[in-house]
Amino acid sequence: MSVIITGSLAFDHIMNFKGNFADYILPEKTHQINLSFAVETLRKERGGCAGNIAYNLSLLDEKPIILATAGEDFSEYKKWLESKRIDTRFIRLIHGEMTALGFGITDAADNQIWGFYPGAMNFAKDLSLNDIFTKEESKDNLVKSSSGFGLPRFGASRFGGAKPSSFANSAFKNETPPAKTSGIFSSEEDKEEEEQEYKPPTLNREEIKLLMIAPGNPQAMMRFAFEAKALHLPYIFDPGMQIPQFNRDNLLKAIDGAKVLIGNDYEIALIEEMLNAKKEHLIRLVEYLIITQGGKGSLIFKEDKGVEIPPVIPKSVIDPTGAGDAYRAGIIYGLLNKMPVEKMGRIGSLLATYTVEKYGTTTHEFKIIEFKKR
DSSP states (O other), X not given: OEEEEESOOEEEEEEEOSSOGGGTOOGGGGGGOOOOOOOSEEEEEEEXXXXXXXXXXXXXXXXXXXXXXXXXXXXHHHHHHHHTTOBOTTEEEBTTOOOEEEEEEEOTTSOEEEEEEOGGGGGGGGOOHHHHTSOOOSGGGTSOOOOOOOOOOOOOOTTTTOOOOOGGGSOOSOOOOOOOOBSSOOSHHHHHHHHHHOOOOOOOGGGEXXXXXXXXXXXXXXXXXXXXXXXXXXXXXXXXXXGGGSOHHHHHHHHTTOSEEEEEHHHHHHHHHHHTOOHHHHHHHSSEEEEEOGGGOEEEEETTEEEEEOOOOOSOOXXXXXXXXXXXXXXXXXXXXXXXXXXXXXXXXXXHHHHHTSSSSSOOOOOHHHHHHO
């Protein structure tokens, strides 16, 4: 029994600003912002939503599978993931591209401003669940050239009666060039070695109980949602920072039928605005609606019942980066193990607290016995 994690793999450059952003941003001047923040610290960490979530699941003795793309600078990160018993067979390496890069500044109030360079993540749009559930016969089947693809047209949604539209014509903002080739090898000798070592990966669909669609390439996110429905594979939809990249129609279709829709309070409010909907409408589209509220805890709605999950008070607040991904790992763990709502929410809150107590998104560690006691 396992879970597939999709989304970004990235190197995060995390900076700390000792002041508050709010003190330097004038509401009446937001149309002409020109600011520079002098930061006190700078660290480079392994990150990305897929990597962060998978790492936290590995701490709970789960063995997640990552389906994502990475660049030619990924080898050390890949080895590290494998040392944590995380399945990396379905991470596609893109020659000539760098792994995605995130640049984040955290202020004294734990607010964050991020800049993000997608790099190899742009090519995630060519990934497919259908490929990994089908036995591959050659290396060429693993990495295809970028091309348009057709997605099934679904009927009108249960909410809003939205008309289906062609995915190829949707209003995504970033079109990307085709992937150049697979692997990161630069010599013919290395390519021959890759040919000899390559073993076509396969997965048994029945062993996969859940799909996590974390923030990543928006076209890939839509593809995964459509394919999961066709495969009758329950999925968590977490659009996060990519919400503005969706048009209303596609955002609605991705949410409708998901097992879980999750986001922080700002993200859920943005979804409500884009869909002209209220929380009551969103709850009818999914099995669980989860709203995280930072240090205030979270809310989990199932049908018409909402459960308030209190935060776990950290021993010290060092760095909030990655807390949301850790929380999501707790939710995944709870769903895989068929836990009640309150229990899986508390596991998510505790995982998030471990992250907050350390610098970086994957630097915290614990033993299961310690976790249960806490």
